[in-house]
Amino acid sequence: MLTISGTGRRVHYRRCGSGPMLLMVHQSPRSSAEYTALMQQWGARFTCVAPDTPGFGQSDPLPETDDAKPEIADFADALCEFLDALGVDRVPAYGFHSGGIILVTALKRQPQRFACLAVGGYAIWNEQEMRIFGERYLPEFHPSDYGEHLTWLWNRMLEQSWVFPWFDTREEARLSVAHADIPRVAQAVSEMLDAGNAYQAGYGAVLRAPRDIPPSDADVPPCLITAYDGDPLQEHIDRLGEMPAGWQAEKVRTPADHQAASLAFLQDHAADEASPDLPEDGDEGWLSLDGGLIHWRGEKGGKLVLHGPAGELAEPAAGEITIDVPGHGQSDDFEDMRGAVEATAQALGSPQILWPDLPSGDPAKLYPDTMPDRFGQYLQRAWAVARAEVFFEPWYEASAASAVPLDEAALNPAALHARALARIRAGDAARRWHETLIAIDGATQ
Structure with missing residues (x-):
């Protein structure tokens, strides 16, 4: 950065x-x-x-x-x-x-x-x-209350390889490079969601x-x-x-x-030159560890504040560092999540790690599959969870007994968009982070 x-x-x-x-x-x-x-x-x-x-x-x-x-x-x-x-x-x-x-x-x-x-x-x-x-x-392109914009986005990105421009469905507009390459479409969708x-x-x-x-x-x-x-x-x-x-x-x-x-x-x-010494900001960056990159923000030497599963880094307060934990946000995934977090803390000079509270519920149910699929249904699945978690805790228990006080701000389409996108980017890493936190909590009791 x-x-x-x-x-x-x-x-x-x-x-x-x-x-x-x-x-x-x-x-x-x-x-x-x-x-x-x-x-x-x-x-x-x-x-x-x-x-x-x-x-x-x-x-x-x-x-x-x-x-x-x-x-x-x-x-x-x-x-x-x-x-x-x-x-x-x-x-x-x-x-x-x-x-x-x-x-x-x-x-x-x-x-x-x-x-x-x-x-x-x-x-x-x-x-x-x-x-x-x-x-x-x-x-x-704006988030809608019930995620209709996601249906449009998936099909627009997919069919851009079928016809050009994407909305021209005449036979004359067909392309010879048509595909249904799911990872390729999902990557384009993710980048469009970033841009808004x-x-x-x-x-x-x-x-x-x-x-x-x-x-x-x-x-x-x-x-x-x-x-x-x-x-x-x-x-x-x-x-x-x-x-x-x-x-x-x-x-x-x-x-x-x-x-x-x-x-x-x-x-x-090109001239034959040495690698340039390129500057970066001192309050945000990507830390290179053995196995991938960790996105961080804040003051080096500050307390390391971690977010929960299916979340992303928050704006750090004074004396804090926040990160996208492994597999979330802009950070790469790591098999040993705890080890990657502890290595990050050491590399950034953090004297303390503030582990997040665990969400209530069964991790096998809290994090439904958000693997990209042929029809883009994973997008709507993430959006539905982002809405349900405003009404119930855990979100999958839709009952009066699980109801929580409604926060209208959390149902704002922009807020829904942020939570759904974080969940999409995390994928199965959200469940594994939850299980990692359970193990850490058990080890510290």
């Missing part, structure tokens, strides 16, 4: 590998998480740095009002501000789809910041296509962006644009027109071909 000086805007970024820095900009409405596997591959050659663009993932959004929404230039400038905050003057960069739009815009505004670009698919929409997108592509309605600002800026590349006589760094078979932007390769010197565009057969061509191009144009 890194705070931008002057604005206070916080940017979450991922880092992997060694060697010269490579900036990687994700597509919308995703986050840098979509590059996790690719960063591990390319990390053998580059120090891959992938920020969550404003309003996506864990990064703060750009300011907006009812009368003025951020435009593509604002997102491009925000990217350059991030480079400034890192202390990086010039860098090669890679972006896919809308990530490429942001990068090309940044290159046009500050060409000296980039050694080269590799772009996966570059959209050149015609007026008719722009009109279609403007009318229906970016509906408002802020996705409109970032995605909208991309769709409103001018559809041009630098003129053929522009003095700009080299760029490679590729698009693979089945990518809805592959036909846009033919719309690019005359390009500047050092720019090239190619149609390739597979996503692997696109990635291989991009990596080779980036390697050809």
Whole structure:
């Protein structure tokens, strides 16, 4: 996590590998998480740095009002501000789809910041296509009382690979890359849930962006644009027109071909430099332990405050550190949950661990299966639990004897959204954390 000086805007970024820095900009409405596997591959050659663009993932959004929404230039400038905050003057960069739009815009505004670009698919929409997108592509996305928005979200993300745009059900709109890859859809759904309605600002800026590349006589760094078979932007390769010197565009057969061509191009144009020393904020970060990462926030040396099963870290008070316990929130899962927590406390200098109270009820019933399924029913299951736990304790005992005083604030859709998303992210780790706490309580009696 890194705070931008002057604005206070916080940017979450991922880092992997060694060697010269490579900036990687994700597509919308995703986050840098979509590059996790690719960063591990390319990390053998580059120090891959992938920020969550404003309003996506864990990064703060750009300011907006009812009368003025951020435009593509604002997102491009925000990217350059991030480079400034890192202390990086010039860098090669890679972006896919809308990530490429942001990068090309940044290159046009500050060409000296980039050694080269590799772009996966570059959209050149015609007026008719722009009109279609403007009318229906970016509906408002807000939590609803009974979770109807989750049904829409699952099907929108799933069917985006069947037809493009997602709402165009004509035979002519069919894609050749249709799939029902459940983990892939679930990851996209999770990232959209993180962004919420802020996705409109970032995605909208991309769709409103001018559809041009630098003129053929522009003095700009080299760029490679590729698009693979089945990518809805592959036909846009033919719309690019005359390009500047050092720019090239190619149609390739597979996503692997696109990635291989991009990596080779980036390697050809990147300087051979040592891994950069990248700054991070001192009050939030991801601690690397043997087996994964733990997300923490607060004052190092403070008491370690832990949340309960199916929860996530809270804002720490003075003298405290909070974490997403293993398998929850932004933390990786660990087989030995207690061991990971105790190692975290030691690494962060915490003199005391404040273990959470156990929720009442049978752990076998408290944490129903939230494994993503073909029809997205796990989303509604988590939402139903988030509502029921406001009425009863334990939530699965729907009876007068189990009724608890109603808290209307806890039934606010935003509050329901936060609890349901925490439960979805925790999955089976919530039950295992409960069982870990039972064992710890028994050991301390």
